[in-house]
Amino acid sequence: MQRSWKNSRKGAPPLRYSSPPVFPIVFYDGNRNWTAARNFQERTTLSDLLKSYIPDFEYIVVPLSRYSNQKLIEKQDELSLIMLIDKLRNAADFHQLTEIPKNTLIISAIILRTLCLS
Structure with a gap:
């Protein structure tokens, strides 16, 4: 988040800069429905004091169970690859990675590495 704000501020005139919006998203990989509060303050210890x-915002919950592994493989984008990797639980799930086109894996790896290093 900080990196995004810092990069967006480059070249902005002093005193006229405003931060871009941030949409907090939780990728939930549990088997049951999400039941916890979606408000950050409500889930933070000592929030009453x-x-x-403590930032006051609600986050979007994306249940990964709504997306089949095959559907994520078909999308062929970086976010779907991250979601797929998060869903891996056993050897059979790992075997499905062989169905991902190699070009998609290589491009995704380069983009993810760039994002992590910037």
Whole structure:
């Protein structure tokens, strides 16, 4: 988040800069439905005492169980690859990675590495 703000501020005139929006997303890989509060303050310890210092926002929950491994493989994009890797639980799941076109894996790996290093 900080890196995104810093990069977007480059070249902006002083005192006229405003931060871009951030959409908090939780990729949930559990077997059951999400039941916890979606408000960050409600899920933070001591929020009643430190409310002024804890960001107040709701996050979007994306249940990975709604997406089949095959559907994620077909999308052939970086986010789908990350979601697929997060869903891997056993040897059979890992075997499905062989169905991903090699070009997609190579391009995704380069993009992910670039994002992690920037």
